[in-house]
Amino acid sequence: MATPSGLQLPREDLLRAYRMMCDIRAFEDRVHEEFATGTIPGFVHLYAGEEASATGFMMHLGNKDYIASTHRGHGHCIAKGCDIKAMMKEIYGRRDGLCGGKGGSMHIADLDKGMMGANGIVGGGPPLICGAALSAKTLKTGGVAIAFVGDGGSNQGTTLESYNLAKVWDLPAVFVVEDNRYAESTASVWSVGGSQLKRAEGFGLPGRKVDGQDFFAVYEAAQEAIERARGGGGPSLVHVETYRYYGHFEGDAITYRTPEETDEVRAQRDCLNLFRERVTAAGVLDAAQIDEIEAQAKALVDEAVAEAVAAAPPGEQDLMTDVYVAY
Amino acid sequence: MATPSGLQLPREDLLRAYRMMCDIRAFEDRVHEEFATGTIPGFVHLYAGEEASATGFMMHLGNKDYIASTHRGHGHCIAKGCDIKAMMKEIYGRRDGLCGGKGGSMHIADLDKGMMGANGIVGGGPPLICGAALSAKTLKTGGVAIAFVGDGGSNQGTTLESYNLAKVWDLPAVFVVEDNRYAESTASVWSVGGSQLKRAEGFGLPGRKVDGQDFFAVYEAAQEAIERARGGGGPSLVHVETYRYYGHFEGDAITYRTPEETDEVRAQRDCLNLFRERVTAAGVLDAAQIDEIEAQAKALVDEAVAEAVAAAPPGEQDLMTDVYVAY
């Protein structure tokens, strides 16, 4: 359901939101293709399908706001403002990648942008976000901190403890459960006893569930939660129902779900399509603008891949650096 | 409030319940005294005040049922049928203590009695109890498994994860949150965001709150939860509101609460007094029987202390044994 507030967004915000989503989609589709050719090393988890979630939240954030991401971090990184070319180089393991090639897809971070890192540990982020929120509160920066966590990660004790700590310390924090129906091959309808909203209530957090394919619904729920946190109203939880298009990681044969299920979401509930339909139907953006944004995103990603492929890897002199500030 | 079902208990059960409670009280009061003389080593956490909780649950259990306790384990041990003299010897660190003097107060266990151990780690027990419940379910023993956890321990991730695992695996398990208002010096009204019952709901567990000073109320809630688990109805949670009379551990100066608060509970809501009043008012037990049980408990504990004091400690030959079954 379109929310009036969503469509009342200034044009430049609508353009910015669509650009974020297109950048993410183009990035992930292209990484998917490149991975298949064997040029990208390691474990890679793609965010395609979930773009409205990262975008709906990050539209409300600035550099003094922090987020902690998951293993499926590219979308959060891009939406939080990480440099796309430096990200691509990182995924390729290049020396001038965003993390010097030492982190890779699972550990992209940019603290200057308030991006505390993708995380290889499920449930790794929520405690860190309590800390970022504590910094904001103690140093009175006016910032908020957001932890993204998957449906699978919502069962990790570190996540659950963090709900309570944020409540007890009354932190400017938001927990976003991105429920894409699966944790690897395991369905969230099986793995999650109770429900995300009742869990929030269990720890005294206001909770809200949104259709994660609808950018405007996410945008509005995010606004409510972020404004509450920023205004001293304490932590809360948003349960985002979404879907990932690709496998758990690149290489997954996806035997645990049916292609029909995926096809249906792609055809009926794709967040980019829904956005496009909404804004063009309402006449606030026109098709040409939309097409241009899509084309720009693809071009940017093409360049990013070309540069990443051509970039130099780190070498022996880099192996032992960056372990300590001083040792 | 007295529950009719409680007072309809057979006489021998009433006697057994009161004996359990008296044994625990006499044991704890005496350990408190002895500790002050300096003869008992280590960290000792006493259960005095909370007797109705352990007793209300353990009345429904047999040896094939397992419990996991906390650092405050003496009451659970006694109620589960551990030998009182062997327990006292263990607390004194004697060679023929229940654990050969190697465990002490924080690690008393007797697996033959279904007692999986006091535990020095807050939140250590709930995962173990999922395992005992899994054994019962897989081996079809008809047994149930119960984890006792404090209000403080209810904030530990291991506890929260266990709620979910028990639900998802549909285990014959019960989680008992013994909320004695404090975790060390920290009040549960501060440390517990939300509420125990809403947390239970959050994970899909039926929950129930009871007055833990009222044996009959605990007995009935325990019966419901245990019968549900035994009958294949899955896990649940009971929130027991109770109170500890002594400090967090022996030696605690108890600066965080007022003596008046403790005096009031002792005077108005002592679980032994309430039981005694209830059964004598209803005429199901008479004062002489009650007195006799109390006297027997004290005598038993006197003997236990005398024997423990006289018993031999372990020696060099015991240091390296019992690490492995075979190495």
Added chain:
Amino acid sequence: MSRKTYRQAINEALAQEMRRDPTVVFMGEDNVGGMGAPGEDDAWGGVLGVTKGLMPEFGRERCLDTPISESAFIGAAVGAAATGLRPVAELMFVDFMGVCLDQIFNQAAKFRYMFGGKAVTPVVIRTMYGAGFRAASQHSQCLYPIFTHIPGLKVVMPSSPYEAKGLMIQAIRDDDPVIFLEHKVLYDDEEEVPDDPYTLPFGEANLTREGNDVTLVTLGRMVKFCNEVADKLEGDGIRCSVIDLRTTSPLDEDTILENAEETGRVVIVDESNPRCNIATDISALIAQNAFDALKAPIKMVTAPHTPPPFAPELEDLYIPDQAKIEAAVREVAAH
């Protein structure tokens, strides 16, 4: 007898023990896969397929998927082991130990001692370790020195398919808690493995090469590298013994010391980070107990004191390889 991969060898060990003993169960994230999902029934068999194919024979009651709640399910395996089952729990990557270590090192490892010898906790924790997959800092660690440090645990590190089957069957039958470390790079390695069940003993190292010049002490994936180096150096007249430890706890001190005394020259190859690791452990053992026989400094070849890096070029430098091992052996031989 037939050729089997490391993965198949472990799978077969599990299947055979589950057939033999109805109290053996296994559990872990996606260990069967597909719980609650609309797709195939035996959807994954674990993230690298090690338990694939077992569920159809043994059923969902003995082949358990879990939520992502390592404390709860590893603890459940420990609790189940203390109450009548013989669970094999999978900690997907050993790097995840940090969210569940308490149940391993304070509970499983200590029950027997704390309870005065009354508890028996026959749990096996299978876990994947090691670098080589470009999986970066949180999915490439070794960490077996940590388990080895803890009294009450047994620590097993099969170096090949044959070793993996025999050691896994022993692990399941063993009455103590066992950490069973599978190197992710070895899963597709293949060799002749007997079809029938067999056990390999804990605490008895395997002398894979015998030579009088230098003793190589090693474990896990590094055994292969050491054997290759030993083969190569034989041509140059340097004859090496290669000791595959098989288990770091218990440790076969006798084989190590005897061999070290014979050669007087020792190189220890350990894939883990260099501080307080197996290399230092063995080195100290020898320096204390075979000192008088030593003819050269004891050399250690290990990963550097850094987290595992992502970039392939860096990861290749990070892993102890044949060239580094060869250089160490030559240096010790020449001393």
Added chain:
Amino acid sequence: MSRKTYRQAINEALAQEMRRDPTVVFMGEDNVGGMGAPGEDDAWGGVLGVTKGLMPEFGRERCLDTPISESAFIGAAVGAAATGLRPVAELMFVDFMGVCLDQIFNQAAKFRYMFGGKAVTPVVIRTMYGAGFRAASQHSQCLYPIFTHIPGLKVVMPSSPYEAKGLMIQAIRDDDPVIFLEHKVLYDDEEEVPDDPYTLPFGEANLTREGNDVTLVTLGRMVKFCNEVADKLEGDGIRCSVIDLRTTSPLDEDTILENAEETGRVVIVDESNPRCNIATDISALIAQNAFDALKAPIKMVTAPHTPPPFAPELEDLYIPDQAKIEAAVREVAAH
């Protein structure tokens, strides 16, 4: 200058750094105490009173109590350190590391490396270790070898009040994650400690005794024992050097190697369990780098490979004591 206990020295270090730097905060279970409770305001100051008295000066905003949720609050300290604060978080007993290790070893320790040098994580984790309190298996462990094994962590072990103050101030000012291990038996030890703030450097061992016959390498509570033994043996003509490591990571390899080369005889005294510990680490360092100067086997005095027992008689046997140290020194000296 005045006499202060180890407890007071740490408390004073915290107070002085909190005065100097408004970004320093501390947190932990009952670190102030009494949250939500009807009694006194500054009710506990931690379970052994180390932080007592700080809250009235610095307020509840900088002196934080926590729920019993170590993953969340240790992780919060790590996250806060990466975003502008300098938190000092208390893990009440090091034995509890198993419920929160991930935030320490996979997050704090690895941020800087994984993020290509862009993160700074100045967190201090204070924690209590060691046997001697009859606190049994889950409250008496050392476990510092585990932290020492992990690249990215600094590991600090003050042996006396003077050391504690200077090392704590350094820890707070240091830009890397620091594990600060306080021995529970030392809290009431007293000595002269300067009133003004001062730092002691990491990675520079302290030679507390100098002697040419035997080198004793040690740390934490064992420093005291080693000094006592050195004093006693001096009377018998055995002159010992005693090296207090101060930090196990970074490690002052130079001081160790120089001294070992001078004496040729080394005893390492480490309170932790014997496998993959600091004793094996130092022993291996020497066996690899000072081999030619050695005149005797390197002896290690450690706890046995068992969990800490409860009974006082057993615990006393468990702890490395002066008699065991003396015997080791005499044996090495006589070789």
